[in-house]
Amino acid sequence: MEITGGESLKHLPSDVLLLIFGKVASHSIEDITNLKLSCWGFYYLAESNYVYERVSLDKFALGPLEWVTNAKPFLHRVRVNGSEEEEGEAYYNPDQVYKRFRQVVFLKRCRDTGNPEVLYREGLVNYSRETSTADVQALALHAIKTAAEKGHHDAKYASSIILMASVDERERSMGFEFFRSLHDKCLLRPCRQRVRLFIRLLWVRKEMDYPGIPICNPSICETRFTEDDHSLSENHEIGNMLGYRVYQRCKADFEVHLFCIMTLI
Numbered sequence: 001m002e003i004t005g006g007e008s009l010k011h012l013p014s015d016v017l018l019l020i021f022g023k024v025a026s027h028s029i030e031d032i033t034n035l036k037l038s039c040w041g042f043y044y045l046a047e048s049n050y051v052y053e054r055v056s057l058d059k060f061a062l063g064p065l066e067w068v069t070n071a072k073p074f075l076h077r078v079r080v081n082g083s084e085e086e087e088g089e090a091y092y093n094p095d096q097v098y099k100r101f102r103q104v105v106f107l108k109r110c111r112d113t114g115n116p117e118v119l120y121r122e123g124l125v126n127y128s129r130e131t132s133t134a135d136v137q138a139l140a141l142h143a144i145k146t147a148a149e150k151g152h153h154d155a156k157y158a159s160s161i162i163l164m165a166s167v168d169e170r171e172r173s174m175g176f177e178f179f180r181s182l183h184d185k186c187l188l189r190p191c192r193q194r195v196r197l198f199i200r201l202l203w204v205r206k207e208m209d210y211p212g213i214p215i216c217n218p219s220i221c222e223t224r225f226t227e228d229d230h231s232l233s234e235n236h237e238i239g240n241m242l243g244y245r246v247y248q249r250c251k252a253d254f255e256v257h258l259f260c261i262m263t264l265i
Helices: 014-027 029-038 040-046 049-054 094-112 116-128 134-149 153-164 169-184 188-200 241-262
Strands: none
Touching (some): 014 029, 014 040, 029 040, 094 116, 116 134, 116 153, 116 188, 153 169, 153 188, 169 188
């Protein structure tokens, strides 16, 4: 008998289904939720750590996640005998409290499984806080780098800027490699815009320390941007790999300089 439609999925091995569910979750949280509701077998598979590590958080608004910032549940005024309570009187709405609780449980599960979007947002919030200590910033940077190594583009951009602004040569080299991977795929502009928007959503943020140590060697670079117009010269040989590498290093310095200015505006 020929098996068609959704029934065919149930006859696949569990490890194959897990790979499929991981792909589905990485594209749409709604689709993986619908799969979970279709049958108990799919529900248990979709509850695996593998799926939570890859689930997309696009439906969550860009900005600090609630459990990261320790935000309180929504407060709603209630009406008593047709009139609002006096100013300052506020009560927890049970529906909103339960919804927020479910979100917190979900996001914590994503964090515990190493979901790169959660690691990136948590890391950038903790790194950018004005009250963050050096130890907190080190842990936050580790979380951002972990997300970057898992392929998260915005985490790669944030890591590249932070690391290239470091005084440690090893960190600067790692940051430049992240920068190159985004530059070669023409992803710098969209990543810059999203990371900048995310940082600007924070109520209190720390200004980024930039020691001014260039990635590019100014003594041999012919494409060095000037401090007068902050623009890159077009004097580079794209066809020459060495020349292109030098151009990339020069542009990396420009990107760090530009991002530091943009986050202050």
